Amino acid sequence: MQKRYSIDYSTKWRSKNSRARVMTSESSASPWQKTAAITIVFFIAREIKRLVTNFSNFVPLLALGVVGGKNMADWVPxxxxxxYLIGTVVVAILHWHYYRFQWDDATIRIRSGIVNKEHLTLKFERIQQAELKQAWYLRPFGRTILAVDSAGSKGQEVEIPGLELAVATDLRQQMLATQHVTTAPNQADSASLEETDAIRLPFAEVVRAGLIDNMAFVVLAVIVYPLSQLKVFENYIEPYLEAHASELADNGWVIGIASVLSVFILMLLLSVLASIIRYYGFTLQLSGRGLKRKFQARSGLFTIRTLSFQYQKLQRVRIRQNIRGKLLKRWAFSARQLQPQQNKAPGAGGRQVFGVPAATAELIAQLRSEFKLPANQxxxxxxxxPFALLGKSLWLALLTxxxxxxxxxNSGELIALVWVALAYVVLQAIIIGRWWRFGWLETGDWLAIRKGLFGEVQLWYPRHKLQQIDIRQGPLLRMLSYAHLTYFGAAGSQTLAYFPLKRAQQLQHQWLEHVAQSRQPWF
Incomplete structure (x- = not known):
């Protein structure tokens, strides 16, 4: 008899904890299920998200509206x-009506679509990550969203909204338990032993995570151009500057510095707020041993997310410390299993990344041990x-x-030449400093690089999971008998520049031979 799970939304659960019904049957799959009516909100949110993602497609229509706005009646906008709102609600209701799902002990299937019908089948063995998202509108009803990523996917393939929390938890465990792991006989017993540990981030660490995060500054860089098109400067700032020209002439530099600091502080506050919303109550649960070591992170203020993966699926580890992190003595640790999706909307990421947003030196040392990385000392x-300096330094020397x-x-002043010379020295120093700080190494199990001038980023790739290793030469490199060596993994690629050609060929042969001889599981 095989165990499987079935959900029936037409009857009430008798258990106070709303535990899932476990049914045994000779059939291979559960009946097709329909999500609860409350998930209409999920489909409405998805339609709005699609609008934001494809907002650039509406720019011509908005431009037409602005140009012809004077001739439009007030009621037209x-x-x-x-x-649009009515259409969004109608489309969301239709998507909910036609959405069906079912699963057995090895596969999950999704049927969706209004006009264009979609049928998706996903094997549990291909699943890289399974995440539970308790959205704020589902939490009062004890329901959640099960989101699943699979090996080789460019993004999230499956989202099942409105599941009972207990059912979603059991289904996620069933998905992640379906593995094909090759272990030696003397490792099997130790791998099956369960060890459970938990790492919790206090609220103060969540605040520090916001202080060292760069997302708010990235968002600011993205919205600068749209804000410039709203003519905020011409309509508000310029008239103010003209009205207070005499005061600004005396205290212009003070006002300039204060303005920059105000924007910087505002960005930090927004970053802290975003960190609290995302990482509040952060708990990292660890269980199992060896290749079966499991990691599960749970956090969130309004929407509670629970993300899980197994060590054997690891594709890359990233340890980062920027300038603010150095001041606070904190690092950001993350592990990735899939290549980041290139066409995600801003803020849509995070599902494929698993880690700790702010970690002390002691916690980083513990995480390095958990992920089998060598100590940092x-x-x-x-x-x-040194030939790696040739490209950028040469261009800088030509353009200066x-x-x-x-x-x-244009200016006719010699002082301008002094400023250009000073800029050249600073830029050249940055180029040399970045080259000096860049490093790479190989160990028995890892390939790693280190980069960063004022901060530091370490990227660690499992050697046995390399997919491709390329040697590239341009005309200049051929003259110097040098080459660029690029290795590719499931979580990205890295280039090691200006290797002697024979050394690059030797490393390529060694790394490919290591991959061919390795018996460790790829995922």
Missing amino acids: WAIAGA KLPWRRLS PIAAITIYL
């Missing part, structure tokens, strides 16, 4: 907005050849005289 980092002559002809 409201009618368009109302029609006295790692034998190797620098690239052109810039100096152009600026001097």
Whole structure:
């Protein structure tokens, strides 16, 4: 008899904890299930998210509305907005009506679509991550969203909304328990033993995670251009500057510095707020041993997310410390299993990344041990050849005289040449500093690089999971008998520049031979 689970939304659960019904049957799959009516909100949110993602497609329509806005009646924009809202609700209800799902002990199937019908079948053995998202509108009803990523996917393949929390938890465990792991006989017993440990981030650490995060500054860079098109400067800032010209002439530099600091502090506050919303109550649960070591993170203020994966599926580890992290003595640790999706909307990421947003030196040391990374003390980092400076330094040397002559002809002042020379020295120092700080190394199980001038980023790739290793030469490299060595994994690629050609070929052969001889599971 095989165990499987079935959900029936037409009857009430008798158990106070709403535990899932476990049914035994000779049939291979449960009946097709329909999600609860409350999940209409999920489909409405999905339609709005699609609008935001494809917002650029509506720019011509908005431009037409702005140009012809003077000739439009006042009710037209409201009618368009109302029609969109009504259409969104109708489409969401239809998506909910046609959405069906079922599963057995090895497969989950989804049927969806209004006009274009979609049928998705996903094997549990291909699942990389399974995440539970207790959205704020589902939490009062004791329901959640089960989101699943699979090996080789470019993004999230399956989302099942409105599941009972107990049912979703059991189904996620069933998905992640379906593995094909090759272990030695003396490892099997130790791998099956369960060890459970938990790492919790206090609220103060969640705040520090916001202080060291760069997302708010990235968002600011993205929205600068749209804000510039709203003519905020011409309509508000410029009239104010003209009205207070005399005051600004005396205290202009003070006001300028205060403005920059105000924007910086505002970005930090927004980053802290976003961190609290995302990481509040962060708990990292660890269980199992060896390749079967399991990691489960749970966090969230409004929407509670529970993300899980197994160590054997690991594709990359990233340890980062920026300038603010150095001041706070904190690092950000993350593990990735899939190549990041290139066309995600801003803020849509995070499902494929698993880690700790703010970690002390002691916690980083513990995480390095958990992920079987070598200790950070006295790692034998190797620098690239000094020829790696050739490209950027050469371009800088060529462009600087052109810039100096152009600026001097326009200004006619020698002081401009001094500023250009100073800029050249600073940029050249940055280029040399980044080369000096860049390092790479290989161990028995890992390939790693280190980069960063003021901060530091370490990227660790399992050697046995390399998918492709390329040697590339341009005309200049052929003249120097040098080459670029690029290795590809499921979580991205890295290039080691300006290797002697024979050394690059030797490393390529060694790494490919290691992959061929390895008996460790790929995922």
